[in-house]
Amino acid sequence: MPRALHHLDLWVDDVATAEGEWGWLLAACGWQREEGVLSWVHDDGTYVFMEHSRDQHGTHDRLRPGINHLALTVGDREQLDRVRAESTEHGWHELYADRYPHAGGEQHVALYVESSEGFEVEIVADDRDA
Secondary structure, rough: OOOOOOEEEOOOHHHHHHHHHHHHHHHOOOEHHHOOOOOEEOOOOOOOEEEHHHHHHHHOOOOOOOOOOOEEEEEOOHHHHHHHHHHHHHHHEOOHHHHHOOOOOOOEEEEEOOOOOOOEEEEEOOOOOO
């Protein structure tokens, strides 16, 4: 079956900070860093590429038109809990902590985090019994 998404380019302001934050999160969700480039690839071939471009202007605001957030998956609730426990030390701020793990509804098991640049990522436990 072909992958649903080919790749995603992330334009970031501070590459060093973003590389640490995103690199950790993507690895925690099972993505592998590609050697020699700021890119991480999933087992299905989808990849995320990161860069800072001189064409950028302004700061990221997920509440403006564009993509609001990215949703990634982890295998099960145990892995989701581990990502939650470690996320703060890697630069991520938890959103909706008072409703974890059901901030998206009672049947939805997920963690919502925000990077230092304001990118929101939803991490969903893919295990149906989570």
